[in-house]
Amino acid sequence: MAPPPGTNRPAAGPLRLQVYQRLRAAIEAGVFAPGARLPPSRDHARSLGVARNTVLWALERLRAEGYVVARVGDGSYVAPAIAALAPRRGAQRLAGAGTLLSGRGRLIADTALRWQPPLAPPLPFRIGYPAADLFPFAVWDRLGPRGAGRARRDQARYLEPAGHAPLRTAIAQWLLVSRGIRCAPGQVLVTSGSQQGIDLIARLLLDPGDEVLVEDPGYPGIRACLHGHGVAVRPVNVDADGLVIAEGAARWPGARLAVVTPTHQFPLGVRMSLARRLALLAWARERAAWIVEDDYDGEFQYGPHRIPALCSLPDAQRVIYVGTFSKTLHPGLRLGFVVLPEALVDAFAAAKALTDRHSPGEAQETLARFIAEGHLLRHLRRMREAYLERQAVAIDALARASGGAWRLAPSAQGMHLLHEAAPGLRDAALSARAHEAGVFLAPLSAYAIESRRRGWVVGYAGYAPAELRAAARRLGPLIAAA
Numbered sequence: 001m002a003p004p005p006g007t008n009r010p011a012a013g014p015l016r017l018q019v020y021q022r023l024r025a026a027i028e029a030g031v032f033a034p035g036a037r038l039p040p041s042r043d044h045a046r047s048l049g050v051a052r053n054t055v056l057w058a059l060e061r062l063r064a065e066g067y068v069v070a071r072v073g074d075g076s077y078v079a080p081a082i083a084a085l086a087p088r089r090g091a092q093r094l095a096g097a098g099t100l101l102s103g104r105g106r107l108i109a110d111t112a113l114r115w116q117p118p119l120a121p122p123l124p125f126r127i128g129y130p131a132a133d134l135f136p137f138a139v140w141d142r143l144g145p146r147g148a149g150r151a152r153r154d155q156a157r158y159l160e161p162a163g164h165a166p167l168r169t170a171i172a173q174w175l176l177v178s179r180g181i182r183c184a185p186g187q188v189l190v191t192s193g194s195q196q197g198i199d200l201i202a203r204l205l206l207d208p209g210d211e212v213l214v215e216d217p218g219y220p221g222i223r224a225c226l227h228g229h230g231v232a233v234r235p236v237n238v239d240a241d242g243l244v245i246a247e248g249a250a251r252w253p254g255a256r257l258a259v260v261t262p263t264h265q266f267p268l269g270v271r272m273s274l275a276r277r278l279a280l281l282a283w284a285r286e287r288a289a290w291i292v293e294d295d296y297d298g299e300f301q302y303g304p305h306r307i308p309a310l311c312s313l314p315d316a317q318r319v320i321y322v323g324t325f326s327k328t329l330h331p332g333l334r335l336g337f338v339v340l341p342e343a344l345v346d347a348f349a350a351a352k353a354l355t356d357r358h359s360p361g362e363a364q365e366t367l368a369r370f371i372a373e374g375h376l377l378r379h380l381r382r383m384r385e386a387y388l389e390r391q392a393v394a395i396d397a398l399a400r401a402s403g404g405a406w407r408l409a410p411s412a413q414g415m416h417l418l419h420e421a422a423p424g425l426r427d428a429a430l431s432a433r434a435h436e437a438g439v440f441l442a443p444l445s446a447y448a449i450e451s452r453r454r455g456w457v458v459g460y461a462g463y464a465p466a467e468l469r470a471a472a473r474r475l476g477p478l479i480a481a482a
């Protein structure tokens with residue numbers, strides 16, 4: 001076993017004291033989380049080149065001080081109470097890094113830390129989560145790594161940066177059927193979620209200082225990525241037809257790229273009209289600019305006719321389609337893709353290789369089978385039914401619990417709803433009270449740059465009806481008191 005970080009062989013002084021100090025520092029720094037099992041003393045001693053008794057002495061002292069708990073016959077664990085050190089650790093990390101980072105590093109870290117997507121397990125009504133309770137894990141596991149001997153060994157090496165060929169083919173076929181997109185498998189680049197797609201686009205198509213149009217309000221994850229690359233993020237209004245490109249073009253005439261969510265605007269939920277789509281394509285053509293189509297939840301359209309992707313329109317050569325399996329399957333997979341003009345594929349694959357070589361091979365193989373054997377389309381059909389039901393439950397439960405104060409309009413698409421309030425209202429206040437009551441309620445202001453639109457975004461897809469009802473009951477009195 002490798003030595004735990006921060007516990008390399010000590011340089012001087014009584015060895016047992018140094019082992020104790022390093023181990024304690026590693027626990028305080030969060031290298032070993034509260035409740036984590038510490039390495040077995042025999043392995044730890046061997047990796048440090050010290051006697052086992054030296055490590056046992058250090059562990060005994062940490063136990064006496066309350067850092068460690070020993071479980072008879074089962075080794076040593078970090079005491080759960082150490083969690084109380086966590087806030088201090090976070091603050092130290094932020095304060096300490098500033099002087100160590102380059103200017104670019106500070107920009108990236110600062111931007112990313114301000115975005116900070118929450119990591120805690122999703123609570124209703126947090127947005128963006130698909131139904132993990134309905135995910136077909138048994139099917140997924142059955143489709144997992146296959147073969148033996150030579151076939152298996154062939155996969156245990158560096159793989160194609162652009163992605164597993166059968167997966168690229170499966171994605172191209174699925175996009176044709178489901179989103180009306182005609183593309184060759186060779187135009188599909190497999191990424192680690194759509195976040196990596198945006199990162200590659202920013203690095204390969206933009207220079208620091210370039211202007212990019214974004215929807216306001218819009219998705220902070222994309223803005224943070226662009227900002228971290230030194231790109232000037234320019235807000236553009238969104239109305240009932242989607243991003244108001246005429247306003248954006250007039251106000252920011254030098255913009256080189258626009259990022260849009262045309263199927264289901266994030267977070268307002270509007271669908272971009274055909275007239276606006278055509279105006280956007282005309283803007284890109286005239287300015288030789290790029291359009292990034294973030295189709296994050298485009299599969300979840302509940303009406304009889306699904307609107308195809310923007311990039312399926314004629315004359316859409318300057319549209320780069322960014323897809324993700326974070327909503328169609330689950331975000332822990334970290335698999336997504338971009339559909340690129342052929343001329344850009346090699347450069348993007350090379351840049352992807354520079355970042356992380358390629359996405360994990362076994363997950364790509366499993367996903368390729370999952371799509372090719374029809375499980376994805378079946379899963380999506382089921383999810384559309386479940387999400388429509390969950391949406392109705394959320395609307396009904398919130399209306400009842402709030403005494404009719406919240407009557408959310410149903411939506412024919414997506415995984416969240418919007419309850420809009422008066423412009424400029426302090427929507428974060430209710431969100432904070434909701435959070436204290438164990439309910440997650442994103443304020444619309446969290447997604448705004450200049451926009452004064454306010455309200456709350458209600459995610460429903462990831463939660464069983466009973467959870468939605470329970471959360472609405474907790475929220476009801478807070479809405480009434482607001």
Ligand SMILES: Cc1ncc(COP(=O)(O)O)c(C=O)c1O
Nearest residue numbers: 128193194195219266296324326
């Ligand atoms: C608008 C939007 N785009 C993209 C994503 C997905 O990001 P990723 O594929 O990196 O998980 C999300 C997830 O919340 C989102 O809300």
